[in-house]
Amino acid sequence: MGNVLRIAVVDPKDASRETLKSTLLGLETVWLEAECSRYEFFADVVGQTQPDVGFIALDSNPDRALELVAELSKTAHDCNLLVTSSSSDGNLILRAMRAGAKEFLTQPLKAEEVAAALQRVARQRHGGKPGKPQGCSVIAIAGATGGVGATSIAVNLGCALAADDENQVALVDLDLALGDADVFLDTIPEYTLTDVAQNVARLDLTLLKRSLTKHDSGLYLLPRPVQLEDARLVLPDDMLRVIGLLKATFTHLIIDTSKSFDALDMFALNQADEVLLVTQLDLPCMRNVVRLLMSFKDTAALDQKVKIVVNRAGDDTGQISLKKAQETVGREIFWQIPNDYRVMVEVRNNGVPLIQQAPKAAITQSIGQLADALCGKLDHQQDASSKVLSWLSFWPARSGA
Ligand SMILES: Nc1ncnc2c1ncn2[C@@H]1O[C@H](COP(=O)(O)OP(=O)(O)OP(=O)(O)O)[C@@H](O)[C@H]1O
Ligand SMILES: [Mg+2]
Secondary structure (H helix, E strand, O other), X not given: OOOOEEEEEEOOOHHHHHHHHHHHHOOOOEEEEEEEOOHHHHHHHHHHHOOOEEEEEOOOOHHHXXXXXXXXXXXXXXXXXXXXXXXXXXXXXXXXXXXXXXXXXXXXXXXXXXXXXXXXXXXXXXXXXXXXXXXXXXXXXXXXXXXXXXXXXXXXXXXXXXXXXXXXXXXXXXXXXXXXXXXHOOOOOOOOHHHXXXXXXXXXXXXXXXXXXXXXXXXXXXXXXXXXXXXXXXXXXXXXXXXXXXXXXXXXXXXXXXXXXXXXXXXXXHHOOEEEEEEOOOHHHHHHHHHHHHHHOOOHHHHHXXXXXXXXXXXXXXXXXXXXXXXXXXXXXXXXXXXXXXXXXXXXXXXXXXXXXXXXXXXXXXHHHHHHHHOOOOOHHHHHHHHHHHHHOOHHHHOOO
8 A cells, every 4th residue: 555545534514524534535646544524532632543644524513623733733643634515715814834734725625726735745744755646647649641550559558557556447438429449448338438427526536537448457438438429529628627636546547538639638648747759660650740840839738748659669660760760850769669561460350459469579578668668667768770670580480560
């Protein structure tokens, strides 16, 4: 439970305590250590259970609750104090902060706000220490042209990340018209992105998670709508909340965008922490990469997070060298994934991810290492180019195309 926050809650009001508990229980990174219905007992509860976070609801008796905050901030130094109230009165917020509260959350509580507050606490708690970064990493996968391998990478990267028990990974298929992430995973989902986006205001984290389809690799999938015409029902505003909720419960969120770079795709790219722009080493792809990068430059934050991933490296049909590609796009190639026609056809036809179908294949290893690099476990600068050379040294034996 290295990354889990242990929480103790006090709220004399049963109804709001239950709401608070269910919000917290929906978060993967939370362990509810203790709950208490009386302010006067809470200091003892904290003393005995030593939680990372004390969650104090103020509304039953704000003066008494703030005394408790002040007392705990002196006696329980390792316990981060969060308070919640239905009032957003500035004076109350100021008193809470002066008493020692780290965060003030206004009710009704929103799961994503609670999650964000807890992530801030977790960051401070782990601050400066090496280890797994806290919070959710959102990785958008975009392709420089159709059929470039974006979905193959999105699905298999998701499975590679999910193979680590510490990760909770969700994949959103944002190719609303023709997305096929469900085919890659051979799943028949019960709910789609449209169902979730339309009901997002009513969903809590538990319901959201139930709406996703869990693959036996551990990856959760939120697929594209069934009906073509339902695509227009997914709006950026709803998407913002869907992403917010997913971020609150998963450590990694992968978004497979469509090739139309429409408003929703751009929204997802802007929401992402990393954008993998998948290309192949041929002229049409390179031309599109240059065009896309030029248009991304208008948004500095987007431009900085784009990483170029060359797919099907070693397939010589494109006739553009890596060096030339790098010069053309004016930035380094972040990763190269080798060409393996035979394995990829099997993977797609069987609906089984690489990690299960061909765990030892170089392409599987490469995507696994990409996952590590994105998690900061591997120095890609050393590896991106050297790895592909070592794969290519035995490549002719595997290549089927
Ligand atoms: N590294 C690879 N080596 C060989 N074949 C690959 C590789 N990556 C993907 N493919 C094949 O390329 C084809 C297209 O892949 P995929 O559907 O992932 O691309 P895409 O960019 O998502 O396409 P679309 O534009 O339809 O969304 C598939 O048949 C897949 O098996
Ligand atoms: Mg695709």
